[in-house]
Amino acid sequence: MLKLLNDFWWFVKGSVQKKGTQNTMRTLRSKAYCVPGRAGPSFRVPGESQQEWLLETYTRAHSTPPDEPCPICMCSLQCPSDCSSQELTEDEGVVKMTKCGHSLHKLCARMMAESKQYFIPCPMCKTVHGVRRGNQPDGIMEVRTVNDNLPGFDCGTIVITYRFGGGIQGQGHPNPGHPYRAHAFPRRAFLPDNERGNKILQLLEVAWQRRLIFTIGTSVTSGLENVITWNEIHHKTEWEDFHGHGYPDPAYLDNVTMELELQGVTEADLESNVNQSQE
Ligand SMILES: [Zn+2]
Ligand SMILES: [Zn+2]
Structure with missing residues (x-):
């Protein structure tokens, strides 16, 4: 299943015109979550x-x-x-x-x-x-590039959009059998469209496939319970730095690389395809 997804992903990736005049979009869809008979190794x-x-x-x-x-x-x-x-x-x-x-x-x-x-x-x-695996529910990760520049960069921008719906919590979630909500989605995050930004994007895609980017819990910002929340990998959700979540932030790319590493996602995963060989 994941092999197929990856083949499709590389096909799509290969066909994307990165710096064209038109904005481009590609979509990553996570594996089915807790569906009997189709459950991946996480379950x-x-x-x-x-x-x-x-x-x-x-x-x-x-x-x-x-x-x-x-x-x-x-x-x-x-x-x-x-x-x-x-x-x-x-x-x-x-x-x-x-x-x-x-x-x-x-x-x-x-x-x-x-x-x-x-x-x-x-x-x-x-x-x-x-390989650390999380309990992020089913969702969609979309990636596209735009020609506009983030403050401090002149390379265009990668825009990641995360989409989720609500559902019922499974084993490993705080309240199995109870509903969870997707509050404040879709969420967008930005990376510079340069070599470093694309490397981090690839690491985020590995983290996504391992269900590590979001989890279910209590939102720190809204206090709402049983909602989908970020899971310790910080994203820049603002273009400019209005509330500390935007650019410029010279430390951000280093920090997010470190946070990915703490989840066990490193460049070695991109080279060795550990993710696939474990399936
Ligand atoms: Zn001991
Ligand atoms: Zn040690």
Whole structure:
């Protein structure tokens, strides 16, 4: 399903005239959400094999554990974990996270793998090991380019439009079975149409496919409950800087790159297509 979507996406992308005189538009539609028989991997209940896969892929045995407290149970890494009273003897020992090199008890790593399902965040530095997936409901992400320039740029502008409707909350949402509303949609966001802006757009598209850009909760701005809200990846929703959400903002492109990284979305995803190979 996602493979098809991606093929279609690359076809559309290839046919888009980026800097033409006419404004162009392309549309990304997210996968069906919680539809029986069509549910993507975000909704599959992970079994033991998924946890084993996470542990095997993203941790390595540490033969000489440092004399430091484990970031999960706070016991020294040179002693067994407090949690080892559960008699899981095969889980004794200390492991290192493969990406950042931080150490923790193997048993504690297993507990993290169980609670987070599709990824293990390093308990020390939060580096995402695996693919983090969110609970963003079904919606539409539209991307088009316009020739007008954002303050501080002379390269044209990428306009992203997010569209959602209301629905019923599923498992993983705050109130399963209750309705949610799409308050204050469609929402628009702007990026400069230069190399950096297009790179960030690609990262946002990965985040969109992983359902990480929005979630359901209480709106910070309106106080409304059970509505679709932004999920920690800031967007510039104003053209000019009226309320701190527009341009110029010299730090914005760095900041949003960092926020995407905290969700586990990095340039490595664009190169290796991790997103697709996981399907
Ligand atoms: Zn521990
Ligand atoms: Zn770490």
